[in-house]
Amino acid sequence: xxxxxxxxxxxxxxxxxxxxxxxxxxxxxxxxxxxxxxxxxxxxxxxxxxxxxxxxxxxxxxxxxxxxxxxxxxxxxxxxxxxxxxxxxxxxxxxxxxxxxxxxxxxxxxxxxxxxxxxxxxxxxxxxxxxxxxxxxxxxxxxxxxxxxxxxxxxxxxxxxxxxxxxxxxxxxxxxxxxxxxxxxxxxxxxxxxxxxxxxxxxxxxxxxxxxxxxxxxxxxxxxxxxxxxxxxxxxxxxxxxxxxxxxxxxxxxx
Amino acid sequence: xxxxxxxxxxxxxxxxxxxxxxxxxxxxxxxxxxxxxxxxxxxxxxxxxxxxxxxxxxxxxxxxxxxxxxxxxxxxxxxxxxxxxxxxxxxxxxxxxxxxxxxxxxxxxxxxxxxxxxxxxxxxxxxxxxxxxxxxxxxxxxxxxxxxxxxxxxxxxxxxxxxxxxxxxxxxxxxxxxxxxxxxxxxxxxxxxxxxxxxxxxxxxxxxxxxxxxxxxxxxxxxxxxxxxxxxxxxxxxxxxxxxxxxxxxxxxxxxxxxxxxxxxxxxxxxxxxxxxxxxxxxxxxxxxxxxxxxxxxxxxxx
Numbered sequence: 012x013x014x015x016x017x018x019x020x021x022x023x024x025x026x027x028x029x030x031x032x033x034x035x036x037x038x039x040x041x042x043x044x045x046x047x048x049x050x051x052x053x054x055x056x057x058x059x060x061x062x063x064x065x066x067x068x069x070x071x072x073x074x075x076x077x078x079x080x081x082x083x084x085x086x087x088x089x090x091x092x093x094x095x096x097x098x099x100x101x102x103x104x105x106x107x108x109x110x111x112x113x114x115x116x117x118x119x120x121x122x123x124x125x126x127x128x129x130x131x132x133x134x135x136x137x138x139x140x141x142x143x144x145x146x147x148x149x150x151x152x153x154x155x156x157x158x159x160x161x162x163x164x165x166x167x168x169x170x171x172x173x174x175x176x177x178x179x180x181x182x183x184x185x186x187x188x189x190x191x192x193x194x195x196x197x198x199x200x201x202x203x204x205x206x207x208x209x210x211x212x213x214x215x216x217x218x219x220x221x222x223x224x225x226x227x228x229x230x231x232x233x234x235x236x237x238x239x240x241x242x243x244x245x246x247x248x249x250x251x252x253x254x255x256x257x258x259x260x261x262x263x264x265x266x
Numbered sequence: 267x268x269x270x271x272x273x274x275x276x277x278x279x280x281x282x283x284x285x286x287x288x289x290x291x292x293x294x295x296x297x298x299x300x301x302x303x304x305x306x307x308x309x310x311x312x313x314x315x316x317x318x319x320x321x322x323x324x325x326x327x328x329x330x331x332x333x334x335x336x337x338x339x340x341x342x343x344x345x346x347x348x349x350x351x352x353x354x355x356x357x358x359x360x361x362x363x364x365x366x367x368x369x370x371x372x373x374x375x376x377x378x379x380x381x382x383x384x385x386x387x388x389x390x391x392x393x394x395x396x397x398x399x400x401x402x403x404x405x406x407x408x409x410x411x412x413x414x415x416x417x418x419x420x421x422x423x424x425x426x427x428x429x430x431x432x433x434x435x436x437x438x439x440x441x442x443x444x445x446x447x448x449x450x451x452x453x454x455x456x457x458x459x460x461x462x463x464x465x466x467x468x469x470x471x472x473x474x475x476x477x478x479x480x481x482x483x484x485x486x487x488x489x490x491x492x493x494x495x496x497x498x499x500x501x502x503x504x505x506x507x508x509x510x511x512x513x514x515x516x517x518x519x520x521x522x523x524x525x526x527x528x529x530x531x532x533x534x535x536x537x538x539x540x541x542x543x544x545x546x547x548x549x550x551x552x553x554x555x556x557x558x559x560x561x562x563x564x565x566x567x568x569x
Contacts, residue, residue, distance in 0.1 A: 014304035020481045021298055022289050030289075033282045036274055037305055109549075116541035145535035153535050155527070161536040188532060195520035196470070196488025200528075204480030216550075223549040234537055238528065241482040245474035246525045248447035249484070252436045252472070253406050255522065256515050 012041055019049055024201040025187060027051055050183045050203060053142045053162045055122055058082050066124040066140040068164065080107045080124050095128050099135060103127045106219055110139055113223065117230070118143045118161070120150040133171040137218075139226055140164055145188070157197075159188040163233075165226050172214055180208045180225050184233045202241055204233060276311050283315035291475040291483065292327050292448030293439040295320070296369070320366040321350065328435040328450055330410045331371040333362050340364075340371060345414040345431050354381060356414055357395060383419035387428050390457065391415050393499040397507035398432050405511065406449070409436035418457075430455045432510070444478035453510055462496040466509060470517055486524075488517050 015034050022030040031049050035042050046069070054067045058079040065071075071078040073092045076085040080103060085092050095103055106125040114123040121143035129135050145151040145159035162185045170177035187201030208229055212221040274282075283302055290298035299316065306312050324342045333340050333355065340346075340355040340362040348354055351364045354377055361381065362371045383391060395413040402409045411434040418428030434451040449472050456465040467489070474484040490513050494505045524532075541547065 014301035017301040018286060018298060018305065020477045021291060021294055021301075021475070022286065022481075023291075023483055023485070024481055026289060029285070033285060034305065037279065037282060113547050116543070116547060117538050118536075119538065143536055151535035153531055155532045156535050159532070159536055186536060188536065190524060190532060195486075195517070195524055197486065198521065198524045199485040200482065201485075202476075202480055202482025204482070206479075220549040223547065227547055227549070230537070231539070234533075234539065237482070238533060241476055241480065242525065242528060244445055244476040245447070245482065245484040246522075248438060248445055248474040248476075249449075249472055249518070249521060251407070251438050252447055252449040253409075253514070253518055255518055256405075 012038075012044055015041065015045065016048065024185070024203055025199075027185075027203075050162075050164060050185060050205075052160065052185055053140060053164070055142060056086055058084075059086060060084070064122050066122060066142055068126070068138065068140060070128070070136075070138040070166070071124070071126045078126070080104075080126060093128070095135075099127050099129060102218065103137075106137065106139070106222075109219060109223065113227070114141055118150075119152060121161075130168070134169045134176075137167045137169065137222060138165065139167070139222070155190055157189045157191040159186075161186045163230065165229065167222050167225065169218065169222070174214060175211045176214045176218075176221075178210050178212060178221060178225060180210075180222075180229060182206055182208070182226070182229045182233060184230075184237065186237065200242060200245065202237070204236060204241070206233060206236075276308075279306060279308065279311045280315045280318075283312060284319040287315065287319035288323055290323065291446055292473055293437050293446045294441075294475070295323055297441070316367045320369070324364075324366055324369065327448065328433060329369060330435060330437075331362065331364060331369065333358075333360065333371050333374045335374055337374055339410055341410055341412045341433060341435060343412070343414075343433055345416050345433065346412065348381060354414070356382075356391065356412060383415040383428075384422055386423050387415050387419055387421055389499040390428075390502060391430055393503035394430060394432060394455075394506055397503040398434070398510075401507050401511050402434055405514070406434065406436045408438065409434055409449070411435070416454075425459055427459050428457050430457065432506075445474070445476050447474035447484075448472070451510075451514060453506075455506060457496060457502075459496065464494050464496050464502060464506060466492045466494070466506065468492075468510065468513055470514065472521065486521060488520075490517070 019030060028051050034045055055064045056067055056077060057064050058081045060082045063081050065079045067077045073089060076087050076089040078085050103125060110123045110125050114121045121141055124140045127135055127137045141163040143161040146156045147154040165180060165182045168179040183205040185203040189199040191197045210225060283306055286298055286302050303312050325344045329342050330339050337358045337360050340353055342353050342364060346354040353362050353364055355362060359377045359382055360374050361377045363373045365372050391413050398411045398413055402411045413430055413432045416429050416431050418426060421428045432453040437448040439446050452469045454467045470488045472486045476482045492509050
């Protein structure tokens with residue numbers, strides 16, 4: 012399994028789907044581990060009733076159907092499927108509405124979905140997902156990107172409700188961007204990073220407020236990390252391979 | 267989930283193994299090989315896949331191997347390939363015999379006359395190589411280069427076209443820092459005798475991989491063209507090398523520009539650093555029930 016994860020860290024991020032299905036076919040007995048540990052770009056479906064789109068993931072799936080957070084119905088229709096309790100469903104509805112506004116603010120569009128379900132420890136788990144297509148044919152306002160996607164998955168385990176409740180967040184961001192122009196050719200960066208954050212927060216502030224703040228903080232950190240550390244490191248590598256001419260030693264006259 | 271656990275055929279496993287090997291980032295194939303062997307758990311299939319995948323990988327990544335006997339290094343490229351595992355080093359006129367899977371040069375022999383270009387072509391090739399070596403020595407801290415004749419190597423004198431190719435390769439491997447990178451330039455030079463012109467076509471490719479707590483890869487490519495007059499071997503060499511230097515420097519500058527542009531413009535299209543309001547999102551309003559309307563009003567968006 013460790014070797015399989017090692018392979019996933021080296022394969023080009025653009026090909027993670029191919030890499031994962033290759034691993035699944037080579038290691039069928041580890042499929043549940045692989046599926047839970049490897050993240051793939053998010054897929055989207057349209058809700059029959061409202062036409063609004065929602066994101067597909069393991070957390071709203073049952074068999075081959077997916078539950079829409081807007082209508083609370085499975086697509087395609089399914090008998091005997093699990094649903095959150097009505098109390099949790101209320102929270103889920105509110106979460107989806109707020110998160111849509113949050114996404115508008117940060118993502119200038121994008122598709123978002125929130126799913127919640129009760130867990131065995133008297134708490135619940137919430138999954139917040141965002142998918143943004145920033146390409147110039149998608150929702151990229153500035154038109155630099157030939158291709159660009161940001162997929163974020165935030166899973167929060169909320170402990171049993173006490174005065175101070177425990178929230179455990181695991182976030183994964185997958186991103187890929189390509190610019191293409193005549194003078195600089197194609198420039199393509201892609202990657203994924205995953206982080207965790209645990210906090211104990213007063214339940215009086217409200218679950219949504221607590222979870223929202225954690226996600227906002229985490230996304231900010233991941234964005235900075237991607238920008239400074241990851242992109243910065245690859246840029247450093249390019250400069251190490253071939254330093255810009257100002258850095259090169261002065262050319263000595265031929266003797 | 268499909269429950270039929272049809273065992274993959276050995277051939278299918280081999281193809282999958284090959285795919286993983288071929289997609290390894292520059293300089294990482296041995297690490298991929300190790301993990302792959304563990305996942306496959308079948309040495310026969312692995313060996314077959316490796317024997318097919320390694321040569322392709324080595325040539326496309328232009329790996330640089332040390333030749334025994336103090337001859338220096340040889341670049342493994344398709345331009346210098348004589349037979350499956352024999353590669354010409356034009357600089358020293360030696361042929362290196364290579365073990366692809368182990369990625370080492372096992373022995374060296376002198377090249378025969380048929381394997382080398384004619385003296386006429388060799389003058390041009392050699393002059394260009396000398397200029398290229400100077401350039402690469404200055405511009406690339408750890409670069410290697412070779413100039414091959416890929417067309418018309420039997421041309422005896424003026425009146426016929428021939429084609430040279432100059433390849434530059436540089437790599438940096440820092441697995442302990444979770445970072446690897448490679449630079450590759452391939453410059454085709456068509457020496458057109460009839461119109462007395464040298465036509466250059468360059469293909470530059472840069473790759474970098476950072477994998478601490480994640481997996482981020484850069485893949486950048488660029489193509490360019492230029493031309494200059496067909497002159498004496500030395501003058502042509504100087505002209506070509508200076509054009510190459512010019513284009514590569516320009517490309518590097520535009521890569522830098524792309525990186526500088528990244529945080530503000532390009533990245534913003536994916537996710538802004540902060541909302542337009544320049545403040546964090548007002549989650550505190552979430553304790554109210556009809557908060558969506560409140561927030562929408564506050565942020566001034568019509569919902």
